[in-house]
Amino acid sequence: MEIEEEKDLINRLCSVDHAHKAFAELVDIYKERLYWHIRYMLKNHEDTDDVLQNVFIKIYKNIHKFKGDSRLYSWMYRIAKNESLTFLKKRSKILKISNEELQTHIVNNLESDVYFEGNQIQLQLQKAISTLPEKQREVFQLRYFEEMKYKDMAELLDTSESALKSNYHHASKKVEDYLKSH
Amino acid sequence: MKSNKHISDKSGFKVPKSYFEDFEIKRFDIEKHKQSSGFSVPENYFDDFEVKIPQQRKLVNLNEKQKSFAIAASLLLLLGSLLLGLILKSKPQQEFNFSKIDQSVIEDYLEYEMFMENDLYVENEDFFFKFSSKNLSQNEIIDNMDDSSLEQLIDY
Structure with a gap:
């Protein structure tokens, strides 16, 4: 997406009248890229789907705080990364295992994962x-x-x-x- | 033990000279043997994907009469609180304990307040949350929650 198009999308996202339509557009453009970033971190489809939902909700609620210091996608990527890391931290806390052990646990589950082919x-x-x-x-x-x-x-x-x-x-x-x- | 036998006595097969001396396991070149991740998604997942935005709380504009009523109600509540404070002061005070905080309050805090901080996302390779006005970090809150609450959180 060109910078000018990006600015226009951000302006529409921040406007009361056009926010919903612009947000649907944003989801449509970025859903796959963000999904795969999260999926590579979490490995599991269901977890990725949950986190992706939260990422978009946070983008929607915080878009007015985006100052344009970086490209929009970089900002969204950081949200996705932080959300995924928070998810992993919660999961390791629940399972009472370290982050390294959690990585092994997740990858061992792939063998029985229907969405790992x-x-x-x-x-x-x-x-x-x-x-x-x-x-x-x-x-x-x-x-x-x-x-x-x-x-x-x-x-x-x-x-x-x-x-x-x-x-x-x-x-x-x-x-x-x-x-x-x- | 070095062996120069590159011809089998029985079968007659032979291998290149110094084959066994030079033998080493070849590196698996991941660039040459490019692999995909193996991950898949449900059929039509991206076509059907939509984001469910939670309904936001509505702000209500108060007129002058309503404002007066709100101020009066607040004052009454304040007086009531002071009176309750005086009564409780006469009883022995209980020590503050983190686990006594209503867990739903903590969950609400995590859900709707914490992530809304202005400087939530920081330009740093290490992942951490920065709080501009609160003394508690998310990790500290998580560390102080019991497992059932965390399970509920992770299932949201």
């Missing part, structure tokens, strides 16, 4: 990803599954391209080592 290699790949540190996991998934350009990722994560390349390189090696040894 991966083969053995894809399952092993998910297990490998779950062992990565949080930042490397995020960068790896954005690059590997979503094929996001480093330039766009740098804007989204507010991190330099060289740091992202380094993150991806280390993550890839760890994933490959995991696949080699399992």
Whole structure:
């Protein structure tokens, strides 16, 4: 979406008369991208659906606080990321396990998940990803599954391209080592 | 033990010279063998997806007569509270305990107040919530809630 179109959408979202229609437009444009960002973090479809609902509700309620310091999508991405991390924290608290143990727990559930249609290699790949540190996991998934350009990722994560390349390189090696040894 | 036997005595098969000395497990190249995530979604999920916005509380404009009534009612409530305070003061005070706070109040706080903070989303790689006017962090609240309340929260 071009910057001018984005500004127009934000103006309509903040206007009493056009907010509902503009919001429906926003949901239509961004639902899939946000869904997949959340899904890669949570792995489970039902959890993703719940969190996506909350993300859009927060966007709707807080759009007037968006100051335009970044692109609209970067702002929404941060909301989605924070919501997903909060969800994971609550889940680990309930299960009384650490974040690392929760990652293993989630990925082990994939084998019986009706919305996971991966083969053995894809399952092993998910297990490998779950062992990565949080930042490397995020960068790896954005690059590997979503094929996001480093330039766009740098804007989204507010991190330099060289740091992202380094993150991806280390993550890839760890994933490959995991696949080699399992 | 180094072996130079690259020809089998019995079968006659042979392998390249130094094959076993140079043998190593080849790295699984994830870029060459690109994989998709394996995740799927229900049929027509994105076509049918819609956001259910909760109904917002309506603001009611009060006229002068209603304002006077509201002020009088507030004063009456204040006097009542003071009187109740005086009565309770004569009784031994109970120690404050976090678990005695109504859990629905905490849930409402989490749901409708906390996320509305202006500086909720911070430009930092580490994930944390910043509170401009409250002393309690979300994590502190979660740490002080019992499991059943958290289960209810996570199911919202």
